[in-house]
Amino acid sequence: MAGEDPFPITAAQLSGNFCETLFYGMYLVTFCFCVHTLLITGSGREERWLRPYEIRWMMVGVAISLFAICTFDVAIGLLHNFHAFVKSSNPTNELLNIADWINIARSVNQVIAMILGDFVLIYRCWVVYGRRWLVIVPSLVLYLGGVSMACKLIEVEANPSTLRNISLNSSQILPWWIAFFAITAIQNTLTTSILVWRIWRVEKQSERYIHRSGSTAGNQPRHLRKVIRVIAESGAAYTLMVFSTFLVSVTKSNALYPTSDMTIQATGIAFNVILVRSSARRDQQxxxxxxxxxxxxxxxxxxxxxxxxxxxxxxxxxxxxxxxxxxxxxxxxxxxxxxxxxxxxxxxxxxxxxxxx
Structure with missing residues (x-):
């Protein structure tokens, strides 16, 4: 039919829930490795549970929070589709009801997950640079800007004066979505770049020690190079998802729904992968x-x-x-x-x- 949306909200919500479920499976795998890193030390017969004073409780709190958010979002996404396609006689109206608690809760899940993930990335950068605040000032400024956009976005969605029968692509909501994802993409690109640069410098210093000592360790695995690759790849994958969501937001396509759903899970995956390669001993180094x-x-x-x-x-x-x-x-x-x-x-x-x- 002429003028009909080629990708309606019904198809966007169904595909979004399916894609998010696939990403959630990958997230669960990385979460298990993350829990092992946070709570267990040693290997083989020397493996043991960490004592309470040895546990990095802040990282544990973030990991648990992201797990709760990612799991909750998958569950209420399925519930939303159940209400729309089973219980409701008009799925489109059900899905477009921006005042519905599920729509608001999913937006809250989105912004909180990304805010937590960005916080951990900036924290890692701060640790790697010897806890120097000046290095992360640009990232912090962008981070606070993203938090402000997120707060405004939720306020607009929950405001009674906002039109009810609209999607995330409406003129009332879309500007804040675009601003939030644009700031997040820039901040992640900046922070990941300076983080990788620092680790690369440490690796070069390690190589100089090897040469000066006349060691025959030239064939030793380059552990920090592996760390660089992991951080760069996970950070790039997460940033790519954020940038993709930003692009579809600009085009006002309903593809915003599946891309944003996948971005929530990508946030948790990136956090888990980076944390697995960021042990307390490496922080000391x-x-x-x-x-x-x-x-x-x-x-x-x-x-x-x-x-x-x-x-x-x-x-x-x-x-x-x-x-x-x-x-x-x-x-x-x-x-x-x-x-x-x-x-x-x-x-x-x-x-x-x-x-x-």
Whole structure:
């Protein structure tokens, strides 16, 4: 029929629920690995549950929150279709009722999941840069802008003055959707780029230690390169989903529904994959690298005399930041410590410059 929407809201909701379910299956697989990383340490016979003080509770809270959001969204999406196609005599009107609690709840799920995922990505960047706030200021500004757009979006949908029989492509809602996804895409691209850049620099520093020590570890697996690949690929996949949702929003297509549904699950997948490759010990290594880098820069500026320092990772207590010891008289790296294997393989001695008074 002339003038009929080639992709009506009914088809968009059904395809969205199907695609989201497929992505949810992938999310569950990565969630199991994430739980293992968060709650279990060691391998083989040495595998054990982490003690309460060793658990990174903030990451556990985010993981549980994303699991609840992703699961809840799949469930109410199926419920919405059941109401529309089974209980209602007019599926289109049922699906277009923007005031319905399911429509509002799904929008809330969307923005909260993405806000949590973006928060973790920025947090990872902050940790990798030695907890320096200046590095993440641009990302934080964009992040707060995205939060503002998300709040306005929910306010418009829940406002009684908003027209009821409309879709997400209506002129009242669409501008806020476009702004939210555009800001999120830019912020993710920026944060992922500077995160990968930092890890690449740490890897290059590791290679210099290998060459200086005359080690034969040239064929050792490049652990940080694997980390770079994982973060870059997962971050790029998530950003691609966000950018795709932004594009279909601009075109005012009902494809916004399936792409946004998949983006919720992609947020959880990206979080799980990045967290699996971001252990507490690796966080300590980046902290030590930043300390060494600052110390070296200070020495170069002042031209002071130096002594060799020690970086020693205390095995068995890796979940706490204070387990990284920085001594200043001897040089020693515990070769048996699992924590050094990612940055300083084969027990390579690491020296750092410390200015004497």
């Amino acid at each position: 980046f902290t030590v690298f930043d300390h060494n880098e600052r110390t070296t820069m200070t020495e170069q500026r002042t031209g002071g005399s130096t002594t060799l320092g020690q970086i020693h990772f205390v095995p068995g207590q890796s979940a706490r930041e204070q387990d990284v010891e920085l001594n200043v008289k001897s040089v020693s790296v515990d070769k048996s410590s699992e924590s050094q294997s990612d940055i300083y393989p084969n027990g390579i001695t690491v020296t750092k410059s410390v200015i004497k008074s």
